[in-house]
Amino acid sequence: xxxxxxxxxxxxxxxxxxxxxxxxxxxxxxxxxxxxxxxxxxxxxxxxxxxxxxxxxxxxxxxxxxxxxxxxxxxxxxxxxxxxxxxxxxxxxxxxxxxxxxxxxxxxxxxxxxxxxxxxxxxxxxxxxxxxxxxxxxxxxxxxxxxxxxxxxxxxxxxxxxxxxxxxxxxxxxxxxxxxxxxxxxxxxxxxxxxxxxxxxxxxxxxxxxxxxxxxxxxxxxxxxxxxxxxxxxxxxxxxxxxxxxxxxxxxxxxxxxxxxxxxxxxxxxxxxxxxxxxxxxxxxxxxxxxxxxxxxxxxxxxxxxxxxxxxxxxxxxxxxxxxxxxxxxxxxxxxxxxxxxxxxxxxxxxxxxxxxxxxxxxxxxxxxxxxxxxxxxxx
Amino acid sequence: xxxxxxxxxxxxxxxxxxxxxxxxxxxxxxxxxxxxxxxxxxxxxxxxxxxxxxxxxxxxxxxxxxxxxxxxxxxxxxxxxxxxxxxxxxxxxxxxxxxxxxxxxxxxxxxxxxxxxxxxxxxxxxxxxxxxxxxxxxxxxxxxxxxxxxxxxxxxxxxxxxxxxxxxxxxxxxxxxxxxxxxxxxxxxxxxxxxxxxxxxxxxxxxxxxxxxxxxxxxxxxxxxxxxxxxxxxxxxxxxxxxxxxxxxxxxxxxxxxxxxxxxxxxxxxxxxxxxxxxxxxxxxxxxxxxxxxxxxxxxxxxxxxxxxxxxxxxxxxxxxxxxxxxxxxxxxxxxxxxxxxxxxxxxxxxxxxxxxxxxxxxxxxxxxxxxxxxxxxxx
Numbered sequence: 012x013x014x015x016x017x018x019x020x021x022x023x024x025x026x027x028x029x030x031x032x033x034x035x036x037x038x039x040x041x042x043x044x045x046x047x048x049x050x051x052x053x054x055x056x057x058x059x060x061x062x063x064x065x066x067x068x069x070x071x072x073x074x075x076x077x078x079x080x081x082x083x084x085x086x087x088x089x090x091x092x093x094x095x096x097x098x099x100x101x102x103x104x105x106x107x108x109x110x111x112x113x114x115x116x117x118x119x120x121x122x123x124x125x126x127x128x129x130x131x132x133x134x135x136x137x138x139x140x141x142x143x144x145x146x147x148x149x150x151x152x153x154x155x156x157x158x159x160x161x162x163x164x165x166x167x168x169x170x171x172x173x174x175x176x177x178x179x180x181x182x183x184x185x186x187x188x189x190x191x192x193x194x195x196x197x198x199x200x201x202x203x204x205x206x207x208x209x210x211x212x213x214x215x216x217x218x219x220x221x222x223x224x225x226x227x228x229x230x231x232x233x234x235x236x237x238x239x240x241x242x243x244x245x246x247x248x249x250x251x252x253x254x255x256x257x258x259x260x261x262x263x264x265x266x267x268x269x270x271x272x273x274x275x276x277x278x279x280x281x282x283x284x285x286x287x288x289x290x291x292x293x294x295x296x297x298x299x300x301x302x303x304x305x306x307x308x309x310x311x312x313x314x315x316x317x318x319x320x321x322x323x324x325x326x327x328x329x330x331x332x333x334x335x336x337x338x339x340x341x342x343x344x345x346x347x348x349x350x351x352x353x354x355x356x357x358x359x360x361x362x363x364x365x366x367x368x369x370x371x372x373x374x375x376x377x378x379x380x381x382x383x384x385x386x387x388x389x390x391x
Numbered sequence: 392x393x394x395x396x397x398x399x400x401x402x403x404x405x406x407x408x409x410x411x412x413x414x415x416x417x418x419x420x421x422x423x424x425x426x427x428x429x430x431x432x433x434x435x436x437x438x439x440x441x442x443x444x445x446x447x448x449x450x451x452x453x454x455x456x457x458x459x460x461x462x463x464x465x466x467x468x469x470x471x472x473x474x475x476x477x478x479x480x481x482x483x484x485x486x487x488x489x490x491x492x493x494x495x496x497x498x499x500x501x502x503x504x505x506x507x508x509x510x511x512x513x514x515x516x517x518x519x520x521x522x523x524x525x526x527x528x529x530x531x532x533x534x535x536x537x538x539x540x541x542x543x544x545x546x547x548x549x550x551x552x553x554x555x556x557x558x559x560x561x562x563x564x565x566x567x568x569x570x571x572x573x574x575x576x577x578x579x580x581x582x583x584x585x586x587x588x589x590x591x592x593x594x595x596x597x598x599x600x601x602x603x604x605x606x607x608x609x610x611x612x613x614x615x616x617x618x619x620x621x622x623x624x625x626x627x628x629x630x631x632x633x634x635x636x637x638x639x640x641x642x643x644x645x646x647x648x649x650x651x652x653x654x655x656x657x658x659x660x661x662x663x664x665x666x667x668x669x670x671x672x673x674x675x676x677x678x679x680x681x682x683x684x685x686x687x688x689x690x691x692x693x694x695x696x697x698x699x700x701x702x703x704x705x706x707x708x709x710x711x712x713x714x715x716x717x718x719x720x721x722x723x724x725x726x727x728x729x730x731x732x733x734x735x736x737x738x739x740x741x742x743x744x745x746x747x748x749x750x751x752x753x754x755x756x757x758x759x760x761x762x763x764x765x766x767x768x769x770x771x
Contacts, residue, residue: 019431113636216643246493331426331427
């Protein structure tokens with residue numbers, strides 16, 4: 012089986028991820044931060060260490076500004092809804108995932124003004140278009156770092172600069188980049204960074220995070236037990252507690268920590284270069300094949316390890332089915348929870364078959380993928 | 392090590408819980424409901440089967456009315472905030488956890504009327520007091536099934552009847568009961584049932600659920616990718632998708648399913664009777680010890696496997712520390728995220744040391760617990 016669906020969730024995970032999760036569950040699977048006994052304290056301490064590890068990866072100076080969530084969607088909802096109020100204006104792009112667009116669309120009904128900046132046919136966003144959209148009441152810019160549809164790498168550094176210069180907050184969706192591409196919240200002027208634990212960071216599902224800049228007072232989405240200031244009926248406003256109500260995914264967070272440790276040990280550059288090599292070769296070869304349409308910038312300087320394609324007018328689900336059944340190659344077809352992005356690149360009707368590579372994919376697997384596309388396109 | 396902190400999280404889990412999680416992670420850890428390949432489909436199918444298994448446990452007729460969340464706190468937030476609007480009145484009790492009280496207190500600031508019915512010194516709630524509190528604009532009653540502080544079993548069947556007769560919705564917090572005590576949403580007139588996956592249901596942390604009665608149109612808290620109706624910028628209103636945005640905790644849900652399978656195989660009655668026996672003996676013996684104050688109804692007909700106690704005026708944290716360090720017994724001290732419940736039973740200043748038993752605790756462990764309390768109380 013060849014797994015080319017890493018943009019949905021990375022698979023497999025490093026062995027140390029599996030091992031650390033089982034170790035927590037079997038040896039000290041207590042409720043961290045709730046009780047004072049040694050099991051709970053050990054898990055609580057390790058969760059804090061994981062916070063430090065991830066903070067290091069993104070150059071977050073105070074780990075308490077990093078909150079754990081259960082997926083990137085929750086992180087984005089907190090970031091978007093926690094800051095915008097009636098009368099505010101938010102700018103986003105046509106390349107966003109529904110996890111950005113749907114919360115924003117829900118807010119639009121409540122009186123928040125929305126501008127959606129269009130990408131071009133390769134899924135690129137011109138930062139000037141964002142700058143031109145800034146108005147008196149603009150409070151927030153939200154963009155993805157890397158499109159989940161086309162793999163297009165967005166100029167977040169430039170957008171961050173624009174946001175800062177104009178006194179606007181910037182929320183980055185790191186769903187497809189965290190763990191593979193450099194993210195420095197300080198240098199890039201990122202006020203909030205949302206990320207999943209189970210994709211590039213190689214942790215398990217049920218984990219995610221949100222960095223919130225020091226002093227940025229955003230509302231929490233939920234309230235509940237935090238294990239802190241238990242005598243109060245009001246949600247505490249200390250971080251991270253304010254945003255982490257209820258029992259966290261203790262073993263999951265430790266697994267995520269192991270994933271990030273793996274990345275730091277291996278070197279994020281090494282992982283990215285490996286994925287770039289795979290992607291470069293794949294793009295070079297599939298673009299040569301008759302009838303194959305490949306989307307995105309088609310240059311690994313501007314496109315991550317996410318390559319969408321179609322063969323002629325073949326339905327993307329059918330192509331995906333053939334790859335699965337006849338070649339044991341796992342990809343994702345259809346619309347990728349990013350309807351405006353499909354409209355932007357012209358694949359709203361047909362969908363696309365998305366190939367997305369991860370650190371454990373090999374050159375041999377890429378060759379087999381290319382071979383499969385060649386064979387299928389001959390018969391299509 | 393003796394683990395008496397099962398009300399915080401159950402530990403250990405049945406072997407099949409560990410095994411099933413690892414099996415998913417290592418063999419088919421794809422993104423369920425996102426892609427069409429065999430790994431994703433297999434996980435998606437098994438998640439649906441888990442939905443069916445849990446639905447069976449609570450007599451939920453349509454499994455699609457059961458949504459997966461990441462913890463009980465999230466479930467309660469969705470249930471409470473999804474239904475109440477400005478001008479509505481909600482009734483709850485002084486015995487609730489902060490996961491109920493804090494969301495309600497947050498809503499109070501937005502113009503929702505709140506009545507908190509007081510419990511008695513044993514943590515009992517008189518359903519008549521709830522009935523008397525119902526007004527013209529009462530929309531919702533929220534109560535726990537079992538107090539996390541005193542173990543008091545609430546008369547949810549009677550409250551459900553009162554709610555139904557008065558045309559008021561009833562949300563039950565099953566945090567301490569699900570998996571041990573019978574819950575039948577039909578017979579008990581429960582409109583919404585919130586539960587954690589990692590306590591009595593013996594699943595991993597990072598899992599929970601909310602049953603929402605057919606036709607009860609409550610708002611979702613977050614929006615995002617659902618893998619369904621991906622072409623739309625609006626959150627789909629189909630269940631369970633509407634309430635399950637973003638990647639679910641796939642392996643966690645399968646682990647939860649294994650926990651529930653374990654319960655169904657073993658028999659929920661057998662588990663409860665075992666816990667009742669442990670609790671009965673523990674209460675009988677510790678109430679005899681000089682200087683020991685034990686809280687709750689002190690009768691397993693009315694008190695679950697949650698026994699809070701203090702020794703004289705000894706600080707609860709100190710007692711817990713001695714138990715941990717000298718006896719290797721793990722309990723939870725302090726305030727238990729239920730400030731009003733502490734006021735109700737008169738332990739707001741001292742806190743309590745909470746002993747909470749689970750299916751894997753043994754009679755021998757209970758004896759060691761009793762012996763420890765005896766020894767410490769002699770020296771106190």
